[in-house]
Amino acid sequence: PSSNSEMVSRMKALLPPSTFELLEKTGLIADKYKLNVYLIGGIVRDLLLNxxxxxxxLVVExxxxxxAKKLASxxxxxxxxxxxxxxxxxTTSTSIKVDVVTCRTEYYEAPGLLPIVRASNIREDLRRRDFTINTMxxxxxxxxxxxxxxxFQGQVDIKKKKIRILHNLSFIEDPTRIFRGVRFALRFSYQFADQTNRLAKDAAPMLKHISALRLHRELELLMAEGQLVExxxxLDQLHVWVSLFEVKPTLKTWKHLxxxxxxxxxxxxxxxxxxxxxxxxxxxxxTPYALTAKQSxxxxxxxxxxxIDLKDNDMLSKLHTSLFSFLDETIFLYALLDEKEYLLKYLQKRKExxxxxxxxxxxxxxxxxxxxxxTILHQLMCLQLDEHIRTKEEAINWLKNQRG
Ligand code: CTP
Known part of the structure; x- marks a missing residue:
C-alpha cells in the first residue's frame, strides 16, 4: 500500500472493529502525553500481507x-x-490483550547470554529484530x-518473497532465528536470501547452545504450523541436523516422520x-532431550x-509375553524404525x-x-490375542477349568 489511507482501510478490513477503535483511542492518549507510539512486529507484516x-x-518511545498504566486508567x-x-x-475491559514495550536497544556481550538492554528510539528497536519483514x-x-x-526494506522483501536478516551476527546472537526463518519461509512460501542462507548454515552449530526445552518448543511450533516434515x-539443508547431531536424514527419515x-x-x-x-x-x-519420565x-x-528375539511368524501371545510391559509408543516407534509390520499388527490388536x-x-x-x-489376566489376554477365546462365556469356562 502506498498511502496511509490505504493502510487504514486495511486495518478496518482485517482487525476487529473494537481493536481498530482501541488503536485510535490509544493514539489520542499518546498524543496527550506527547509520546510516539507504534504498532510493530507480526501484525504489521500481516496487515501488509492482507x-x-x-x-x-505496541512500542513507545x-x-x-x-x-500502559495511563491507558488502563x-x-x-x-x-x-x-x-x-x-x-x-x-488487558482491556473487553478482554483485548495489548503488549506495550519501551523502545529498546539490546547488546549481546556473548552468544547465548541474555542481552544488555537500554531504552532507545523506534529505529534502534526495529534494528535488533530478526528479519526485515518483521521490522516495520x-x-x-x-x-x-x-x-x-x-x-530496512521490509516491503521490498515482501515483494521479493525473501527472508532476510538485518546484520551478519543475527543468527549467532540468537540461533533460534534459524527455526523462525524456516517457519516464516514455509508459512508465506518465501525463500531465504542468499547471504541469509549462508549465514544460517554458518550459525547452525550455535544451536548446540540452546536448551532441550527450546528445541522441543521450536519443533512443536513447526508442527503447529502443519509443516513439520518440510x-x-x-533445517537439514541449513546443516542444522548435521551440526547438532552429526546425522544426515534420509528418505526414510521423512517417510517415518x-x-x-x-x-x-x-x-x-x-x-x-x-x-x-x-x-x-x-x-x-x-537422552539429553528426554525431559519427561515417559520420554526417558x-x-x-x-x-x-x-x-529381544522377535520373529515375523511368532504367535501374538508369544509377542505379548515379551512385550506386554512396553509402552505402545515404544512398540510403534520400533516397528516403524525397524520396519516390522507384524509388530504394528500386534500393537493394533493389543489396543483393540x-x-x-x-x-x-x-x-x-x-x-x-x-x-x-x-497371571490369569495375562493368560487370558494371550488367549484372546490368538483368538482361542472369543466370548465372555468361553472365558468363564476357561477360568472354571483352570480352577478345577
Ligand atoms: N523477534 C526477534 N527474534 C526472536 C523472536 C522475536 O527479533 N528470536 C522479534 C520479531 O521481529 C517479531 C517480534 O519479535 O516480529 C515478535 O515476536 P513473535 O510474536 O514471536 O513473532 P511474530 O512475528 O509475531 O510471529 P508469529 O506470526 O509467528 O506470531
Missing part, C-alpha cells in the same frame, strides 16, 4: 510501563507489568495514524527419536526392545482387545485377590 493477526504489540482494564523488562500487558512499524498517533515506517527438510504424524503421535520427542535412532551413539544423543522410559525401552474378565469377575467367583490375578 492476513489476519490479532497480536497487538518513552516509558512503556508508564504508558483512561480506558479501563488491567495491567500486568514486568518492570525489569520495561514491558506490560494491558505502523504509527498510531492521530496525525500519522497508519503511516508505515520501513527502515521444516525439518529445510510422516507415518508418525499420520498416527497422530505428535510429541516432538518422537521426531528427534526418528531423526537419531540407529545413528552412531543415538542413545547418548537422544521410551529411550530405555527402545534400547531394550532391540535385544478388551479383556472378557476383570479382577472383579475373579472375585465374584470366589477367588482371593493376589499376584495370581495378573
Amino acid at each position: 492476513r489476519q493477526n490479532e497480536d497487538i504489540d 518513552g516509558d512503556g510501563v508508564e504508558f 483512561e480506558l479501563g482494564g488491567e495491567i500486568k507489568a514486568h518492570d525489569a523488562f520495561g514491558t506490560a500487558t494491558w 512499524a505502523l504509527r498510531i498517533n492521530k496525525q500519522y495514524f497508519g503511516d508505515i515506517l520501513d527502515y 521444516g525439518m527438510k529445510m 510422516n507415518q508418525m504424524i499420520n498416527a497422530k503421535l505428535t510429541d516432538s520427542f518422537y521426531f528427534l527419536t526418528i531423526l537419531l535412532y540407529g545413528s552412531k551413539k543415538w542413545k547418548d544423543k537422544l 522410559k521410551l529411550v530405555q525401552q527402545l534400547v531394550q526392545i532391540t535385544t 482387545i478388551t479383556l472378557f474378565l476383570t479382577g472383579n469377575d475373579l472375585i465374584k467367583i470366589g477367588m482371593k485377590p493376589g499376584p495370581v490375578f495378573s
Whole structure:
C-alpha cells in the first residue's frame, strides 16, 4: 500500500472493529502525553500481507510501563507489568490483550547470554529484530495514524518473497532465528536470501547452545504450523541436523516422520527419536532431550526392545509375553524404525482387545485377590490375542477349568 489511507482501510478490513477503535483511542492518549507510539512486529507484516493477526504489540518511545498504566486508567482494564523488562500487558475491559514495550536497544556481550538492554528510539528497536519483514512499524498517533515506517526494506522483501536478516551476527546472537526463518519461509512460501542462507548454515552449530526445552518448543511450533516434515527438510539443508547431531536424514527419515504424524503421535520427542535412532551413539544423543519420565522410559525401552528375539511368524501371545510391559509408543516407534509390520499388527490388536474378565469377575467367583490375578489376566489376554477365546462365556469356562 502506498498511502496511509490505504493502510487504514486495511486495518478496518482485517482487525476487529473494537481493536481498530482501541488503536485510535490509544493514539489520542499518546498524543496527550506527547509520546510516539507504534504498532510493530507480526501484525504489521500481516496487515501488509492482507492476513489476519490479532497480536497487538505496541512500542513507545518513552516509558512503556508508564504508558500502559495511563491507558488502563483512561480506558479501563488491567495491567500486568514486568518492570525489569520495561514491558506490560494491558488487558482491556473487553478482554483485548495489548503488549506495550519501551523502545529498546539490546547488546549481546556473548552468544547465548541474555542481552544488555537500554531504552532507545523506534529505529534502534526495529534494528535488533530478526528479519526485515518483521521490522516495520505502523504509527498510531492521530496525525500519522497508519503511516508505515520501513527502515530496512521490509516491503521490498515482501515483494521479493525473501527472508532476510538485518546484520551478519543475527543468527549467532540468537540461533533460534534459524527455526523462525524456516517457519516464516514455509508459512508465506518465501525463500531465504542468499547471504541469509549462508549465514544460517554458518550459525547452525550455535544451536548446540540452546536448551532441550527450546528445541522441543521450536519443533512443536513447526508442527503447529502443519509443516513439520518440510521444516525439518529445510533445517537439514541449513546443516542444522548435521551440526547438532552429526546425522544426515534420509528418505526414510521423512517417510517415518510422516507415518508418525499420520498416527497422530505428535510429541516432538518422537521426531528427534526418528531423526537419531540407529545413528552412531543415538542413545547418548537422544537422552539429553528426554525431559519427561515417559520420554526417558521410551529411550530405555527402545534400547531394550532391540535385544529381544522377535520373529515375523511368532504367535501374538508369544509377542505379548515379551512385550506386554512396553509402552505402545515404544512398540510403534520400533516397528516403524525397524520396519516390522507384524509388530504394528500386534500393537493394533493389543489396543483393540478388551479383556472378557476383570479382577472383579475373579472375585465374584470366589477367588482371593493376589499376584495370581495378573497371571490369569495375562493368560487370558494371550488367549484372546490368538483368538482361542472369543466370548465372555468361553472365558468363564476357561477360568472354571483352570480352577478345577
Ligand atoms: N523477534 C526477534 N527474534 C526472536 C523472536 C522475536 O527479533 N528470536 C522479534 C520479531 O521481529 C517479531 C517480534 O519479535 O516480529 C515478535 O515476536 P513473535 O510474536 O514471536 O513473532 P511474530 O512475528 O509475531 O510471529 P508469529 O506470526 O509467528 O506470531
